[in-house]
Amino acid sequence: MMACQGWPEPVIRVQALAESGLTTIPERFIKPKSQRVTTTNNNTPNPNQSNSHTHDDRENINIPVIDMKELYDGDERLREEAFRRVAEACKEWGFFQVVNHGVSHELMKSAREVWREFFHQPLEVKEEFANSPLTYEGYGSRLGVKKGAILDWSDYFFLHYMPSSLRDQAKWPALPTSLRKIIAEYGEEVVKLGGRILEILSINLGMTEDYLLNAFGGENDLGACLRVNFYPKCPQPDLTLGLSSHSDPGGMTILLPDENVSGLQVRRGEDWITVKPVPNAFIINMGDQIQVLSNAIYKSIEHRVIVNSNKERVSLAFFYNPRSDILIEPAKELVTEDRPALYPPMTFNEYRLYIRTKGPSGKAQVESLTSQCDSTCA
Ligand code: OGA
Ligand code: NI
Numbered sequence: 001m002m003a004c005q006g007w008p009e010p011v012i013r014v015q016a017l018a019e020s021g022l023t024t025i026p027e028r029f030i031k032p033k034s035q036r037v038t039t040t041n042n043n044t045p046n047p048n049q050s051n052s053h054t055h056d057d058r059e060n061i062n063i064p065v066i067d068m069k070e071l072y073d074g075d076e077r078l079r080e081e082a083f084r085r086v087a088e089a090c091k092e093w094g095f096f097q098v099v100n101h102g103v104s105h106e107l108m109k110s111a112r113e114v115w116r117e118f119f120h121q122p123l124e125v126k127e128e129f130a131n132s133p134l135t136y137e138g139y140g141s142r143l144g145v146k147k148g149a150i151l152d153w154s155d156y157f158f159l160h161y162m163p164s165s166l167r168d169q170a171k172w173p174a175l176p177t178s179l180r181k182i183i184a185e186y187g188e189e190v191v192k193l194g195g196r197i198l199e200i201l202s203i204n205l206g207m208t209e210d211y212l213l214n215a216f217g218g219e220n221d222l223g224a225c226l227r228v229n230f231y232p233k234c235p236q237p238d239l240t241l242g243l244s245s246h247s248d249p250g251g252m253t254i255l256l257p258d259e260n261v262s263g264l265q266v267r268r269g270e271d272w273i274t275v276k277p278v279p280n281a282f283i284i285n286m287g288d289q290i291q292v293l294s295n296a297i298y299k300s301i302e303h304r305v306i307v308n309s310n311k312e313r314v315s316l317a318f319f320y321n322p323r324s325d326i327l328i329e330p331a332k333e334l335v336t337e338d339r340p341a342l343y344p345p346m347t348f349n350e351y352r353l354y355i356r357t358k359g360p361s362g363k364a365q366v367e368s369l370t371s372q373c374d375s376t377c378a
Helices: 014-020 075-094 107-120 124-126 179-202 211-215 287-293 353-358 362-372
Strands: 065-067 095-099 138-140 154-162 223-231 241-245 252-256 266-269 270-272 283-287 303-304 313-321
Touching: 014 138, 065 075, 075 095, 095 223, 107 154, 107 179, 107 223, 107 252, 107 313, 154 179, 154 270, 179 252, 179 283, 179 313, 211 287, 223 241
Parallel strands: 065 095
Antiparallel strands: 095 283, 138 154, 154 223, 223 313, 241 303, 252 283, 252 313, 266 270, 266 303
């Protein structure tokens, strides 16, 4: 698979479309029925609508919340219990929220709000940073280059933070003027948080605490990038999605959701659970590379984003990834006779071409690797 030079058809800026005041959405955004939002579980398309008058038990389900303070300075028993809860969240959900994570709440807020301001600038200011599928860096509106693909109801900005050789502030928005400084600071804090979480995961997997960080290339070489998602209001939210179902291809994602508007849904069997963000928390999820390294003890989880007609939504997805050119394969210690290696070695560079070409497609990619491995990886 080759990376493409250009987009296959003229780019549609979803925010500009939404702001044009249309009352029905173009056909290009209408999802097949099987992918649309249904109202049988807690995934109401209207985040402001209360569920209190339904009698569905699932409305109260939420992903686990981990108090990171307990992982460090609780008494021994509390600490073990907190580690155990993280392990369970990784195995059962692949998603959890963290509080007392050490990142300044002020900084989280200013990072989100400076990006909101970015998106509310005139189109020309944003178009200066228009991206291409070659690197995806910059202002974009689609994922994947399949001509005629059904599109998602969102725009985004994608930038590299690590390794420092790829960090080029000239490719980050110049306006608002405070953006570059805030995002540099935010990146630094979130990378630190990512490092702490990787240590916890490594210990829980029975490895040394630096195992995953080293597998990712070490603190100077790991990959880290930020995808800021902007989901405009949508006049027909039940016909489309803000972001189609996918698992994150990288290592681990540290998501800062919008304070006021929910939208992220996590797949649980046949249900979609709407995540209710806890104030000042980050949402953490396992990506495909952690599934590979852990030999599927931890799994990446399918998730998607729904939109609504009343409120725009801004989220910052910080991807904490392996260096792009090292081979990622199941840890030797986690491969046994009973549990042979489920995945062949592959670099993240090679791996991510799939989503960059085909767009979001559930868990198709990591599952196709398992089948390749039936006879060859043990
Ligand atoms: C992503 C993602 C979720 C959200 O960017 O990969 O899943 O809530 N975002 O925006
Ligand atoms: Ni995602």
